Amino acid sequence: MKAQHSADSGHPYFFFDFISPFSYLLLEQHEKWPDMPFELVPVQLLKLLDRWGQPHATTIPSKRVFTYRHALFRAEQLGIPFKMPPAHPFDPSKALRLAALADGDITIVRDIFRYIWREGRDCSSAEGFRALCERVGMPEAEARIDDEDVKAKLRANDDRAVAAGVWGVPTFVVNEQIFWGEDTLPMVLWVARSPNWLDAAEVKRISTLPMAPTDADFS
Template sequence: MSAPHSTGDGRPYFFFDFISPFSYLLLEQHEKWPDMPFEFVPVQLLKLFERWKQPHAATIPSKRVFVYRHALFRAEQLGIPFRMPPAHPFDPTKALRLAVLANGDSACVRDIFRFIWREGRDPSSPEGFRALCEYVGMPEAEARIEDQAVKAKLRENNDRAVAMGVFGVPTFLVNDQIFWGEDTLPMVLYVARSPNWLDAAEVKRISNLPMGRTGAEFGDAAELGA
């Protein structure tokens, strides 16, 4: 069974954006992950939202508050240090380019996340990014993130994610299947141990359900008195 839009190559991937507290929380549980050589792929969540025409949580006031509370709750539940940055959403572009420059090194990615979500600092301002570069031991990165090759690689990551059907972060891609969200880790672990579950009759059935009526069509029907 292949995921819709998937052009995966069978390798395991971890797609993330530093704007996401749940990406941070999932990475802090790295010792629980399946024993697989995950490639760390920084992507721009807002670009994914634009591609799939999804609203950002920050555009819905009640959802924004819930997301922040949920992230704090999960951190407390998991015993993970957590401190929101001064403002959110922030522009994660510089931090993402820094991760690209570090070739997705997991230790560097972890430290960037901790600067933002454990230290509660802003990586987007000139002063904040300079401090971040020092924090991860890459002071030269302040200038190097402007390299065209670095910018192009981040765009390539976004395109690759969309081609694989990735619609949010954090996302695991295991056996070319998408597992989205911090709370998906138990499912990833289960499928890693029991890959045949994806071939079960009911899993196949619900994975190929026909598309029903969309919200817009419901609205049209209501206007017509249906």
């Protein structure tokens, strides 16, 4: 049974990028999500990382291997079909624009994710993207994907994410609070059922901890 949200809650969002296997795994658990009208928002993870000055996980060889193993482990643990695409990282821009063109429709977004992460298909090549457009019932998207208004919509999504403080994907934003990562779902459910938890003394204390002086000696 899905958790109910309070009447005065802010508009909830789910920020995702098709480059992220964890975004796929979290969307596959949609039936567990809180009963809220989440808006699915495609964003460019690499653009977000650049804005916050963060390196992508795949730039560190050992982290890249761990990330792929972890995604496979979580998929097996959750019983979710999983197959890596032919290469990773790949260029997700066409798939993201397709999702933007579809206004984040959950059925289309899910089908795109499954094309990439369940079937292990390439969405970035001309042939792969053409097949993807056919798969989701939007063959006309192939000709529209480079339209400036579609690109602008995706850039606006990136701006909206950064303005909300989003630094990675997958991310839920509920009541203007950020919940990041595939394993954040239990926390989202907890806060949906017990919104006053965020007002608890210890939660408030750790949310406003000061940073150590910048000249501190950490050696």
